[in-house]
Amino acid sequence: MGIALLAAVIFLGLTYGPVTLSWQQVGQSLIHPFSSSIPAIIIWDIRLPRLIAAALVGGALGTAGAVMQALFKNPLADPYIVGASAGAGFGAMLLSLLLPASGLMGVGAFLGAITAVFAAYLLARGQGRVHMLTLILAGYALSLVLGALTTFVMLAHQKTLTQVLSWELGGIHGIGWHELLWPSIMIIVALVATWPFAPELNAFYLGEEQAHYLGVNVMRAQTLLLILASLLTAASVYLAGLIGFVGLVIPHIIRRLQGSNHHLLLPLSFFAGAIFLVGADILAEQIPWIGTVPVGLVSDLIGGPYFVYILFKTRVVSG
Amino acid sequence: MSFERLHCENLQYIWPSSTASFGPLTGSFQPGAITALIGPNGAGKSTLLRLLGGYLKPTSGSVYYGDSALLDIAASARANLVTLVSQLMPLGFDLTVAEILNLGKLPSMSWKTRITGDTAPQIGPVLEQLGLSAFHDRSYRSLSGGEQQRTLLGMALVQNTPVLLLDEPTAHLDPGHAQAIIHVLEDLAHVHGKTVIMAYHDLATVGLFADHIWLMQHGQVSLAASPEQVLVSPLLEQVFHTTLQRISHPVSGKMIVLAL
Numbered sequence: 295m296g297i298a299l300l301a302a303v304i305f306l307g308l309t310y311g312p313v314t315l316s317w318q319q320v321g322q323s324l325i326h327p328f329s330s331s332i333p334a335i336i337i338w339d340i341r342l343p344r345l346i347a348a349a350l351v352g353g354a355l356g357t358a359g360a361v362m363q364a365l366f367k368n369p370l371a372d373p374y375i376v377g378a379s380a381g382a383g384f385g386a387m388l389l390s391l392l393l394p395a396s397g398l399m400g401v402g403a404f405l406g407a408i409t410a411v412f413a414a415y416l417l418a419r420g421q422g423r424v425h426m427l428t429l430i431l432a433g434y435a436l437s438l439v440l441g442a443l444t445t446f447v448m449l450a451h452q453k454t455l456t457q458v459l460s461w462e463l464g465g466i467h468g469i470g471w472h473e474l475l476w477p478s479i480m481i482i483v484a485l486v487a488t489w490p491f492a493p494e495l496n497a498f499y500l501g502e503e504q505a506h507y508l509g510v511n512v513m514r515a516q517t518l519l520l521i522l523a524s525l526l527t528a529a530s531v532y533l534a535g536l537i538g539f540v541g542l543v544i545p546h547i548i549r550r551l552q553g554s555n556h557h558l559l560l561p562l563s564f565f566a567g568a569i570f571l572v573g574a575d576i577l578a579e580q581i582p583w584i585g586t587v588p589v590g591l592v593s594d595l596i597g598g599p600y601f602v603y604i605l606f607k608t609r610v611v612s613g
Numbered sequence: 614m615s616f617e618r619l620h621c622e623n624l625q626y627i628w629p630s631s632t633a634s635f636g637p638l639t640g641s642f643q644p645g646a647i648t649a650l651i652g653p654n655g656a657g658k659s660t661l662l663r664l665l666g667g668y669l670k671p672t673s674g675s676v677y678y679g680d681s682a683l684l685d686i687a688a689s690a691r692a693n694l695v696t697l698v699s700q701l702m703p704l705g706f707d708l709t710v711a712e713i714l715n716l717g718k719l720p721s722m723s724w725k726t727r728i729t730g731d732t733a734p735q736i737g738p739v740l741e742q743l744g745l746s747a748f749h750d751r752s753y754r755s756l757s758g759g760e761q762q763r764t765l766l767g768m769a770l771v772q773n774t775p776v777l778l779l780d781e782p783t784a785h786l787d788p789g790h791a792q793a794i795i796h797v798l799e800d801l802a803h804v805h806g807k808t809v810i811m812a813y814h815d816l817a818t819v820g821l822f823a824d825h826i827w828l829m830q831h832g833q834v835s836l837a838a839s840p841e842q843v844l845v846s847p848l849l850e851q852v853f854h855t856t857l858q859r860i861s862h863p864v865s866g867k868m869i870v871l872a873l
Contacts, residue, residue, distance in 0.1 A: 363705075363706070364705065364706070367705030367706075368705070369706070489728060490724060490727040490728055491727075492727065492728070492730060493716065493719045493722055493727055493730075494719075496708065496712065496716055497716055497719060498705070499704050499705045499706050499708060500702060500704065500705075500713075500716070501699075501702055501705075503663075503668055503699065504699055504702065506666075506667070506668050506688070507666055507668070507692060507695075507696045507697045507699075508692055508696070508716055508717070508719045508720065508768075508772070509688050509689035509690075509691065509692025509693070509719055509720035510688060510719070511687075511688040511689075549706065549707075553707070553708070553709065553712075554706040554707055554708055555708060555709075555712050555730065557728075557729070557730030558730075
C-alpha cells in the first residue's frame with residue numbers, strides 16, 4: 295500500500311512542473327529511458343532523480359525522527375536534536391569558504407552533521423555511561439557554539455552567507471543521478487539495519503532500566519541506533535539541506551493512526567515521510583505567481599502548524 | 614524442574630558522588646522459594662534488586678547464578694535467567710497491553726520475528742492468568758495503576774526466567790488483586806521451582822506467603838531467616854522505629870504484624 299501510494303505520487307510529480315507533461319508522455323518516456331525526446335530528458339535527467347531524492351530524504355528523516363524520539367523518550371525530539379543541523383551548517387560554511395568553487399558544500403554538511411553528533415556523544419559520555427538527557431544538553435550547547443561560529447563567519451563573508459543560507463533553506467532542485475548514488479546507498483543500508491531494532495526501540499519506551507532487564511545491551515543499542523539515525527540525517531542533509539519538521543511530525547501522525555509499535559512505526563514513517571516530501575516537492579516546483587521555491591519552505595509551512603498543535607497537546611497533557 | 618541458586622558474595626555498591634553505600638553482603642536465595650526483602654524507606658531493598666538484576670554494577674563483589682558471574686553473561690542470555698518487575702513507570706509513548714507483554718519475548722526473539730513482529734499466540738495464557746484478557750488491545754496509559762502493575766508482571770511472566778525480582782509488586786493493587794498476584798508468585802516458586810525475590814512493604818501480610826524474610830537497614834541485612842523467626846524479633850521495632858503488635862492469622866495461624 296505504502297509502495298503503491300509512493301509510486302502514484304512520484305508518477306504525479308513526473309507530470310507536474312514548469313512544463314506540464316501528459317500521463318501518456320510520462321508513460322512513454324518511462325518505457326523508453328534512452329529516448330532523446332524532450333519529455334524523456336525532462337523525466338529521466340531532471341524530475342525522476344529529484345523525486346527519488348525527495349522520497350529518500352523524506353523517508354530517511356521520518357525514520358530517523360521515530361528512532362530519536364524513542365531513544366530520548368521525547369515527543370519533541372527530531373533528527374537534528376543532538377547538533378546535526380548546526381554541525382551541517384558549520385560544515386557547509388567551512389567548505390564553501392575554503393573551497394568555494396568545488397561544489398562540495400553538501401559533503402561539508404554531511405561531515406559536519408556526523409562530526410557534531412559524535413562530538414556531542416563524546417562530551418556526554420564523560421565517565422562511563424551516556425545519559426540521554428546529558429546528550430541532548432551537550433548537543434544543544436554544541437549547536438549554540440557552532441551556530442554562532444557559522445553566523446560570525448558568514449557575516450564576515452557576504453558571498454558565503456548567500457550560498458549557505460540558500461542551502462539551509464533546503465532544496466533538491468537540480469539534483470542529478472551522480473549526486474544521488476552514494477547517499478541513496480547509505481540511506482538504504484541504514485534503513486535496512488534499523489528495522490530489526492524495532493523490539494529494542496519498543497523496550498526503550500519503558501526506560502533504559504527495563505530495557506536492560508529485557509536483555510537489551512542498552513549502551514550498545516543506543517550507540518548503534520544513534521549512528522544509524524545520524525547517517526540517515528547526514529545523508530539527507532547532503533542531498534537536500536535542512537528540511538524541517540518531517541522528522542518530527544511524520545512519526546507523530548503515524549502513532550496517531552497506527553499506534554506506537556515500531557514494527558509498524560518504522561516502515562510507515564519511511565513511506566509517509568517519503569510521500570509527504572514528494573508531495574511538498576511537487577508543490578514547491580510550481581507555486582502560482584512565484585515559480586519554484588525550496589522544498590524545505592513548503593514542508594515547514596505544512597509542518598509548522600502541526601508542531602504548534604503538538605506543543606499545545608503536550609502542555610494540556612502534562613498540565 | 615530444578616534451577617541454579619542465585620547468590621551474592623561480598624556484594625558492595627557505593628553510589629557515585631555520595632557517601633551512601635550498600636553492603637558488603639554475602640548470601641543466597643533458594644530456588645523454589647519466595648524471599649521478601651523488608652525494611653524502611655532507603656534501607657537498600659531496591660538497590661539489592663537492581664544489583665541482583667545486573668543493572669547496577671557492584672563496586673566490589675559479584676552476583677552468581679550457579680557458578681556463573683551474572684555480569685559475565687551476555688545481555689540477552691542474562692535476560693533469559695533474571696528479570697525484574699519495576700514499580701510503575703511512565704511510558705515515553707503508549708503501547709497496548711499485548712505489545713508490552715510481547716516485549717517479554719525480546720531475549721529469545723528470532724530475526725524473522727524482529728522484523729514481522731508476529732508473536733501474538735504465546736501471551737494468551739498469561740493474559741488469562743492475570744485477568745487481563747479483556748485488556749489485550751487497551752493502551753497502557755488508559756489503565757489504572759493496578760492494571761498497569763499486572764501488565765508489567767505479565768511481561769515478566771512471558772519472559773519466563775528462573776529468577777524473578779519484584780519491586781513492591783502489590784503496591785498499587787486492591788486486596789483481591791494483590792492476593793491473586795501473590796498466588797501467582799507462590800505458584801511460580803512452589804510449583805515451578807523458580808526463585809522469587811521481592812521488595813515488600815506490608816508487614817501485615819508478608820508472613821502469610823514469604824518462605825524467607827531479609828530484614829534490611831542502612832544498606833545491610835540485619836536478619837535473614839524464616840518469617841517465624843524474623844517477625845518475632847525485637848529488631849523489627851528497632852528497624853522500623855515503631856511499636857508493633859503480632860497476632861495469628863485466624864485460619865493459617867501464620868503471623869500478622871501490625872503497626873500501632
